[in-house]
Amino acid sequence: QVQLQESGPGLVKSSETLSLTCTVSGDSISNYFWSWIRQSPGKGLEWIAYIYASGMTHSNPSLESRLTMSIDTSENRFSLRLGSVTAADTAIYFCARLTVMSGNYFFDFWGRGTLVTVSS
């Protein structure tokens, strides 16, 4: 069974950079796309970006200018960096596996999520 675990600071200061890592177990990270999704307090889900083992990425245009994603196939983990954060970036951040199959895109395995609060 594929399992994902998010890790990183739960508190980030405004204008600084949010950094999170997702460690994958139960399968090789090399064969799928891997994604970040967030849920702001009292709001719905927002897809952030995804990355493939090759390092190819695709991001939500609303966040793209502040985003960096990376992947480490030797450690079976991938990471997110979001710069110049504000209170609007306070959210639960989920990592998830994005399976692409016969033209269908779906997030079939998720982590439990980690709350990141941006403080002033």
Place this chain on the structure above:
Amino acid sequence: DIQITQSPSSLSASVGDRVTITCQASQDISNSLNWYQLKPGVAPKLLLFAASKLHTGVPSRFSGSGSGTDFTFTISSLQPEDVATYYCQEYGDRDVLLTFGGGTRVEIK
């Protein structure tokens, strides 16, 4: 960009009731829609993909239908463990922007 309108935002039903949630896309997305279940502190679960295909291990009381712009998610007989927030998610945009609906919170009366 494709917009997804999900309704209702919340509902309350009795155990055994049939529950229906709808998602409407701002343009034709064929059958490019998934449904997820979120519970606090638990990893979210994929329930259905491609509008109507049940993901592995998902109980058959969950079903989905629709194509084009209008989609429906149904729980045929609501169970206490189904208390959760449900989201639809589209992938019909040619730029693959993976947009979620606003969510529906399901509670037991």
